[in-house]
Amino acid sequence: MPYDEPLDAAELRAALTGPGSLWRDVQLIDETGSTNTDLAAQARAGAPSGTVLIAEHQTAARGRLGRSWTAPPGTAIALSLLVRPEVPAARWTWLPLLTGIAVSESLQRAAKVPADLKWPNDVLVRDRKLCGILAERVEPAGGAETAGCVIGIGINVGLTEEQLPVPTATSLRLQPDAAPVGRSTMIITVLRAFALLYAEWRESVDDTALAAAYLARCGTVGRRVRVTLPGAEDVVGEAEAIDADGRLVVRTEAGRRAFGAGDIVHLR
DSSP: OOTTOOOOHHHHHHHHOSTTOSOOEEEEEEEESOHHHHHHHHHHTTOOTTEEEEEEEESSEEOGGGOEEOOOTTSEEEEEEEEOOOSOGGGGGHHHHHHHHHHHHHIIIIIOOOEEEETTTEEEETTEEEEEEEEEEEOOSSSSSOOEEEEEEEEEOSOOGGGOSSTTBOOGGGOTTOOOOOHHHHHHHHHHHHHHHHHHHHHOSOSHHHHHHHHHHBSSTTSEEEEEOTTSOOEEEEEEEEOTTSOEEEEETTEEEEESSOEEEEOO
């Protein structure tokens, strides 16, 4: 199956929307700078929870810490989704992590690749990045809607080794044991998995079970890591756990510390 096969908006809507579904509107556009930027603007204008925006090509995709990346048309999955969870704001830190679980499970199920999670929001295959996730809180402009969270998902699908943005990245095309899976199937699988996890998360009273599910897929815990915080000194230690708030617990020479954010480098 060719990875650059064009996406079909009608197919995606038929598979994802309908009675009882989280997904209310699935939009497909040919090209944009950033699906997160576009969907955030829609969110401020009152777009409903369950809106999905997918682009065939992103020219100025955004990652964490202001990083940018791009991929040739048809070689990646670039989508953003909007949810408006009516749960305490402190629990929203779980949204990028449960998205990571959804992507990891979907890659294992549909593409048969050994996908692991690098805290907080990367999905790796054999220690190389296959997917990045960026979650951003969006406040309503007029007050008619509740606050929303726009979550961007970028999955490298058909890139060749020469097209990869950095040597530490990879793609499904480069996995010798990957099952052939089209981008539409991958998108549908990811969004269905997210919807199930999101429903469980909204209905739960605490996030202990989610922490256990994340830990079971996390390749960061058990490794020596370097944590970089903006404007602060790097912290090096052993990643020991994911706590009930989704924070990474690291044992350093000075003791145990829990990080709610940071740029992580696996040292071994």
